[in-house]
Amino acid sequence: MPVLKSEARRAPDGREARKVSAHSSEDRLAEARGLAEAIALDVREALLVPLAQPRPGTLFGSGKVEEIKALIEDAHAELVIIDHAVTPVQQRNLEKAWQAKVLDRTGLILEIFGRRARTREGTLQVELAHLTYQKSRLVRSWTHLERQRGGAGFLGGPGETQLELDRRIIQDRIDSLNVELEVVVRTRELHRAGRRKVPYPVAAIVGYTNAGKSTLFNRLTGADVLAKDQVFATLDPTMREIRLASGRRIILSDTVGFISDLPTMLVAAFRATLEEVIAADLILHVQDVSHPERQAQRGDVEHVLTDLGVAVSGPEAHLIEVWNKIDRLSEPERDEIENAARRNDAPPIPVSAVTGDGLANLLAVLDARFSANDLILSFVVPAREGALVHWLHENTEVIERSVTEAGDLIFRIRIERERRSRLDAQLRRAGLTCSIAPV
Ligand SMILES: Nc1nc2c(ncn2[C@@H]2O[C@H](COP(=O)(O)OP(=O)(O)OP(=O)(O)O)[C@@H](O)[C@H]2O)c(=O)[nH]1
Numbered sequence: 001m002p003v004l005k006s007e008a009r010r011a012p013d014g015r016e017a018r019k020v021s022a023h024s025s026e027d028r029l030a031e032a033r034g035l036a037e038a039i040a041l042d043v044r045e046a047l048l049v050p051l052a053q054p055r056p057g058t059l060f061g062s063g064k065v066e067e068i069k070a071l072i073e074d075a076h077a078e079l080v081i082i083d084h085a086v087t088p089v090q091q092r093n094l095e096k097a098w099q100a101k102v103l104d105r106t107g108l109i110l111e112i113f114g115r116r117a118r119t120r121e122g123t124l125q126v127e128l129a130h131l132t133y134q135k136s137r138l139v140r141s142w143t144h145l146e147r148q149r150g151g152a153g154f155l156g157g158p159g160e161t162q163l164e165l166d167r168r169i170i171q172d173r174i175d176s177l178n179v180e181l182e183v184v185v186r187t188r189e190l191h192r193a194g195r196r197k198v199p200y201p202v203a204a205i206v207g208y209t210n211a212g213k214s215t216l217f218n219r220l221t222g223a224d225v226l227a228k229d230q231v232f233a234t235l236d237p238t239m240r241e242i243r244l245a246s247g248r249r250i251i252l253s254d255t256v257g258f259i260s261d262l263p264t265m266l267v268a269a270f271r272a273t274l275e276e277v278i279a280a281d282l283i284l285h286v287q288d289v290s291h292p293e294r295q296a297q298r299g300d301v302e303h304v305l306t307d308l309g310v311a312v313s314g315p316e317a318h319l320i321e322v323w324n325k326i327d328r329l330s331e332p333e334r335d336e337i338e339n340a341a342r343r344n345d346a347p348p349i350p351v352s353a354v355t356g357d358g359l360a361n362l363l364a365v366l367d368a369r370f371s372a373n374d375l376i377l378s379f380v381v382p383a384r385e386g387a388l389v390h391w392l393h394e395n396t397e398v399i400e401r402s403v404t405e406a407g408d409l410i411f412r413i414r415i416e417r418e419r420r421s422r423l424d425a426q427l428r429r430a431g432l433t434c435s436i437a438p439v
């Protein structure tokens with residue numbers, strides 16, 4: 001199955017493309033191959049097709065269409081992936097000319113996400129993105145090929161069979177999905193609110209797909225999340241609690257990776273998941289520094305974060321860059337990276353999630369960041385103050401609790417500085433005005 005990478009500087013309908021990708025053509029082609037392989041497609045051929053003047057009807061000129069047709073026949077390919085936007089008209093014409101199914105970048109990414117979704121929320125989000133995509137392409141008509149196949153698998157992703165439904169029916173389904181998603185998200189938020197009763201801050205790991213987010217997550221939490229040399233290995237967010245050297249507990253979260261030209265409908269559909277990231281107290285932006293395209297990948301991630309309203313630089317930013325895979329660098333490259341990290345205003349942290357290099361430093365930085373705001377307090381609570389004892393357990397981190405001879409309780413707790421006044425109010429209510437003594 002050929003993977004084509006067209007190099008058009010203009011969108012297929014002739015409008016100026018929104019931006020020229022910062023990634024090199026070869027890298028984009030390799031990435032497209034990786035995307036195809038992520039859903040176990042057997043890639044027979046992968047080639048770059050220069051595209052000086054995209055044709056509205058067929059994207060490529062007639063000579064190219066013929067040339068590719070020969071390739072498809074030789075390879076017995078059933079599917080052609082074009083790593084570029086393809087209009088519904090172009091798709092239909094090319095499918096007819098080639099007698100093969102044509103998929104563009106957005107279609108392929110949606111397919112991968114469809115296969116990876118595990119949770120109810122993930123499934124709903126992917127279906128929503130699929131339908132939105134299909135709705136925007138409703139003009140297409142169906143070739144005999146697709147009618148014959150159908151069913152599950154590649155041609156039967158969520159909603160694929162609904163392509164022939166009219167816009168209104170698709171819209172109805174989109175509306176009901178949105179309602180269902182809202183319920184799922186609200187339930188999750190309730191859980192989150194429950195979890196946050198003990199106020200552990202959250203650090204969210206984000207980054208380009210395959211940067212090593214899950215490997216780092218596993219290493220730091222002792223979890224066993226799937227980490228694989230494959231794009232979009234992770235789709236659903238996972239959270240785990242870790243305890244730092246100072247005793248400070250935080251929650252680490254691992255989530256879906258980003259990719260260049262992430263389809264907007266996918267970002268929109270995953271908004272609820274990504275909101276976990278936005279709500280995090282700290283973002284760890286994991287980057288594969290051994291990747292030739294690391295700067296372009298970093299730009300892509302920052303672009304998505306900015307779109308989501310997350311400040312990536314400046315005083316507002318609560319983001320730390322984690323420069324991963326330093327074990328893959330040569331000695332001089334590694335020195336260069338470490339020097340560059342030191343020169344930076346908000347110093348990035350070079351690590352290797354595989355060898356464990358730099359992780360102690362990363363944990364120390366997290367500890368300093370999260371514990372800076374903590375107060376550790378000790379005080380005595382009379383045994384009769386059951387409500388106060390309950391409140392302390394729900395709202396602070398109880399480090400130690402012991403009982404005096406008289407049966408009163410000695411508490412040693414950790415609380416964030418900003419919450420001190422709430423604690424004072426609770427103590428006053430119990431008539432314990434000046435019993436606090438920092439330890
Ligand atoms: N050499 C080396 N390989 C690493 C390192 N960290 C991760 N990897 C490898 O990179 C590949 C991707 O790792 P993952 O942890 O799955 O990456 P991810 O960012 O979670 O990827 P997605 O969930 O697919 O977005 C795996 O083959 C890891 O073994 C590292 O520090 N050094």
Ligand SMILES: [Mg+2]
Pocket residue numbers: 213214215226227233234255
């Ligand atoms: Mg992952």
